[in-house]
Amino acid sequence: MNKLTQLFLERRGYTDEMLKKIMDPSHPDLMNIDAICEALKKIHDSQQHIVVLPDFDMDGITSGVIGYAGLSELGFTASLYRPTPADGYGFTASTVKELIQEFPTVKAIITCDVGITCYEGIDYANSQGVQVLVTDHHVQESKERLHASVVVDPNCIDDTYPNKDICGAHVFWQVLQHYAEKYASPFIQSQIYRLRVFAGMGTISDAMPLVNENRPLVRDSAAICRLLFGEQGLNFLNSLGGCKVYRRAFWGLHYTLEEFAENGKIQKPEDIDEDFFGFYLAPTFNALKRMNGNMDIGFGAFFSNNPKDCASELFAMNEQRKSAVATYFHEMMTTDQSYAPYVYISEAQPGILGLLAMKAMTLSGVPTMVLRQDDDSYHGSGRAPVWYQAITELHPQGFYIAGHQGAFGIGVKGLDQLKALHDVLESRVAEIIKEMEEQGIKPDCSVEADIVIAQNGDGDTAIDIPLLRGYWIDMQRLKPFGRGFEAPKIELRFDFDQAQFVTMGSVKQHLKVQLPYGFEALCWNQSNIVEDLKPGDKLVVDGHLDVSEYMDTITLCMVGDIRKEK
Numbered sequence: 001m002n003k004l005t006q007l008f009l010e011r012r013g014y015t016d017e018m019l020k021k022i023m024d025p026s027h028p029d030l031m032n033i034d035a036i037c038e039a040l041k042k043i044h045d046s047q048q049h050i051v052v053l054p055d056f057d058m059d060g061i062t063s064g065v066i067g068y069a070g071l072s073e074l075g076f077t078a079s080l081y082r083p084t085p086a087d088g089y090g091f092t093a094s095t096v097k098e099l100i101q102e103f104p105t106v107k108a109i110i111t112c113d114v115g116i117t118c119y120e121g122i123d124y125a126n127s128q129g130v131q132v133l134v135t136d137h138h139v140q141e142s143k144e145r146l147h148a149s150v151v152v153d154p155n156c157i158d159d160t161y162p163n164k165d166i167c168g169a170h171v172f173w174q175v176l177q178h179y180a181e182k183y184a185s186p187f188i189q190s191q192i193y194r195l196r197v198f199a200g201m202g203t204i205s206d207a208m209p210l211v212n213e214n215r216p217l218v219r220d221s222a223a224i225c226r227l228l229f230g231e232q233g234l235n236f237l238n239s240l241g242g243c244k245v246y247r248r249a250f251w252g253l254h255y256t257l258e259e260f261a262e263n264g265k266i267q268k269p270e271d272i273d274e275d276f277f278g279f280y281l282a283p284t285f286n287a288l289k290r291m292n293g294n295m296d297i298g299f300g301a302f303f304s305n306n307p308k309d310c311a312s313e314l315f316a317m318n319e320q321r322k323s324a325v326a327t328y329f330h331e332m333m334t335t336d337q338s339y340a341p342y343v344y345i346s347e348a349q350p351g352i353l354g355l356l357a358m359k360a361m362t363l364s365g366v367p368t369m370v371l372r373q374d375d376d377s378y379h380g381s382g383r384a385p386v387w388y389q390a391i392t393e394l395h396p397q398g399f400y401i402a403g404h405q406g407a408f409g410i411g412v413k414g415l416d417q418l419k420a421l422h423d424v425l426e427s428r429v430a431e432i433i434k435e436m437e438e439q440g441i442k443p444d445c446s447v448e449a450d451i452v453i454a455q456n457g458d459g460d461t462a463i464d465i466p467l468l469r470g471y472w473i474d475m476q477r478l479k480p481f482g483r484g485f486e487a488p489k490i491e492l493r494f495d496f497d498q499a500q501f502v503t504m505g506s507v508k509q510h511l512k513v514q515l516p517y518g519f520e521a522l523c524w525n526q527s528n529i530v531e532d533l534k535p536g537d538k539l540v541v542d543g544h545l546d547v548s549e550y551m552d553t554i555t556l557c558m559v560g561d562i563r564k565e566k
Contacts, residue, residue, distance in 0.1 A: 004471040007460055008450045008488045013441035022485060025213045030174055031159045036133055036150040037179045040076075040110075044183075048107035049077050051099060053091060055113040055168065056083045058205035058285040061298045062169040062198040063112035063135075065249050068303070070176040071110075072245035073191050074184060079103050080303070082295040089402075089409075090117055093124035106130055113168025113202075116140045116153050117402075123147055135175055137168045138403065139391055165209050165405070165484075169202030170217060191242055197224035197253070204274055205282035207407045209386050209484025218274050218480045226269035228254045229261070245303065252302035252311075256281075259311040274480040283355075287318040290351030324348070325355050332356060332370070339422040342429075344370045345378070354381035354407060361385070365443060366429050369410055369421070378418055379411040386484040387432060387443055397424055406483060449491035449542070453558075455498055455516070459491075463519045469556050472545045490544055492521055492558045493565065496537040503527040511562065513541065521558040522548065529562055538565040 009019070043050050050071065054064035064080055071078035081099045083091070091114060100106060108131045115122070115134035119142075122132045126147055134148040140156040152175055154161035173196050180192040200221020203214050210218060227236055233254045240247055260266045265280050288298045297317075300310035328348035337344050341364035346356055353370045357380075361368040367388045371380035382401075384390040389405045399421060400411040412418050436443055452459035453468070461467055481487035500514040504527075511530065513521040521541045523529075533539070543560015 002467065002470040002474050004451050004461060004467060005474040008471075011442055011450055013436075013439070022211045023215065025216045027163060027213050028161065029178065030152050030154060030161055030171065031156075032150050032152050033175060033178050036135070036152050036175055037182055039131075039133055039150050040175075040179055041183055043108050044074065044076050047077050049079065049103065049105045050108040050110055051079045051081050051103050051106045053081050053095075053099065053109050053111045053114065054083065055089065056289050056295055056298075057113075058282045059168045059202040060113040061285055061288075061295075062202035062205070063172045064299060065302050066169055066172050066176065066195045066198050067110060067112050069246045069249040070173075070192055070195050072243050074176070074180065074188065078245075079106075080299065082299055084295065090114060091121040092118070093120050096121050096125045096128070096130070100128060100130065108133065111135060112172040113137065115148065116146065116151070116156060117142070119144065119146060135168070135172045137166060137171050141395070141402075163212050163214070165211075166214060167199065167202040167206040167208050169199040170208075170214070173199040187241075191246065194224065195249075197221045198249075201277055201281060204277040204482065205286065206404065207383070207483050208404075209406075210274070210480050210482035211484045215480060215485075218277070218482070222273050222277070222480070225253065225257060225272045229257050229266065229269050229272060232269075233257070248307075249302045252307040255307045256301055256311045256314075259308070259315050263315060274482055278482065283321070284314050284318040287314065287321040290321050290349075290355070291317055291324075292351065293317055321352065321355075325352050325359070328352065329356055329359050332360070339418065341366055342368060342425040343418065343422050344368070346370050346372060346380075348372065350380070354383065357381055357383040367425060369425075371410070371412070371418075376415075377411060377413050380409070382408050382410050384408075385443060387436060388429065393428060394421075394424070399424075448489070450488040452491045452493065454493040456493065456495065459493060463515060463517050465517055465519065465556060468519075468545060472547070472556060475545070487544060489542065490558065490560070492541040492543075492560070494539055496533055496535050496539060499539070501530050501533070503530065513539075513562070518555065519557065520548070520555065521560065521562070522546075523560065523562045526562055532564075539563070540565050 052064055052067035054060040068078060068080040081102065109125055110133040112135050114136055116136040116138050125132045132148045134151045136153040137155055140153065143157055152171060153159065154164050154166060176192050180189045196217060200218045203218055208214050227233065228250060237251055237254055240250060257266065260280060266272060285298055288295060297310050297313050301307050301314060304310055328346055332344050332346045341360065344360060346353060348356060350372060353372060357368045357370040361383045367382065367384035367390060369380060369382035371378035382390060384406050386406060390408055391401055391405050394401045402409050412421050433443060453461055453463060455462055475488065494515060498515060502512040502514060504510040504512055509525050509527055511523040511527040523541065539562060541558050541560045541562050543558055546557055546559045548555045548557045
């Protein structure tokens with residue numbers, strides 16, 4: 001085994017047994033999956049009108065695409081209801097009333113990524129003679145019976161599905177794939193199977209841990225996207241069979257990928273991976289809810305007559321979102337924060353508080369909440385590393401918290417409860433980290449580097465191109481990386497006089513650091529640091545290894561953020 005690969009695995013505490021467990025994709029059927037398929041078969045055979053009711057974030061959008069395209073391809077009389085982000089998570093009687101007004105012939109509603117907490121909305125649907133089938137993945141906190149015809153949710157009470165961390169799109173895809181295997185032809189089964197591309201996107205978007213069945217799902221999703229990209233994508237799509245709605249979903253994905261290519265985010269198919277999903281695709285679609293956009297744009301990218309325009313509008317909206325996040329994050333990190341790094345207060349709009357929490361958590365490695373004050377209450381969003389189960393930890397303590405273990409909404413009343421939240425987090429996190437360290441396990445979000453490359457001899461290796469390339473190849477085999485199986489963090493140390501600094505880009509905004517043996521470090525949008533550097537400075541680049549392709553030359557390089565060593 002490559003020396004650096006072995007060091008990475010040992011420092012993370014990844015034993016052979018643990019890796020085998022993480023990599024195992026096998027799983028049983030979801031509870032009630034046969035029952036929901038039987039209910040769907042009755043709806044199909046009677047050709048009753050069924051409407052897909054999704055949530056409004058990226059997982060909800062991908063769930064909705066799977067549902068509308070999948071049910072249409074399976075021969076249902078199906079429609080798609082587009083929710084309004086301003087209404088907040090879930091649906092009410094008012095939502096169902098609007099849905100019935102839009103689709104007056106509806107006889108059944110199937111939810112996706114939503115429904116497990118929507119007692120009022122489901123009861124109203126029943127009163128109107130509309131049955132409700134629920135597919136969701138959110139936690140069912142109340143033991144009160146939900147009056148849906150069938151519920152499929154790995155996080156509902158008494159469900160024994162082992163992996164509670166699958167996204168809503170994945171749940172819905174499993175339902176439709178199971179239905180196809182029971183009732184459809186092999187061709188239709190393959191058509192539904194291909195829809196897993198959207199479930200993989202939802203998995204990354206909802207920050208599901210990349211373990212077990214989530215791993216091949218994301219890997220397949222990236223592979224299907226690569227197939228849809230560029231000229232080969234056009235060739236594939238022109239030969240794609242299926243109904244109009246089904247084909248439009250894949251054409252829309254193609255146009256969306258082309259939008260990213262036109263804006264320089266994708267140069268080649270290999271650029272489409274879990275990082276692309278997490279850093280570009282998911283934030284772009286989530287910008288709709290964060291900026292109070294119209295969901296017709298999000299679903300329009302897949303089902304409208306002008307998908308290219310919708311994709312362009314989404315991209316532009318995300319650029320606005322990025323600017324807002326940068327402004328508020330700088331403000332948040334440069335003002336007095338009494339409860340940092342666990343709790344921050346911000347005046348940012350509610351839709352971007354979760355992004356601020358994620359950025360702050362990346363720096364500190366601990367669960368982080370960003371709240372906005374409203375009179376004497378504080379409400380916002382939080383993010384947590386996989387080793388801290390936020391809902392399990394905080395709900396019994398009396399805090400309002402809802403969502404997922406790693407990404408959730410949270411609220412407190414008054415300064416006393418705000419301080420209590422901080423104290424509970426600080427105390428419990430210290431206990432968990434101590435327990436993990438005693439077991440030889442390194443927390444996934446630790447800010448420490450896994451591998452140190454140093455020319456002065458105080459690292460794990462000097463710049464050794466064959467060794468580094470072998471390590472990089474091993475990491476490609478271990479992908480995908482994400483929450484629960486974090487990508488390795490690399491630290492490159494060097495002295496000022498060992499490097500040459502070259503600025504690049506249209507306005508010389510990027511920095512290339514040229515080092516011995518042809519090794520380079522690329523630091524995007526960081527050329528301004530050159531003005532502050534001088535002989536004798538000891539420098540560090542924090543990031544990851546990658547390959548750079550330029551003028552038919554492929555070079556191993558470091559990509560990351562440059563700083564002076566403290």
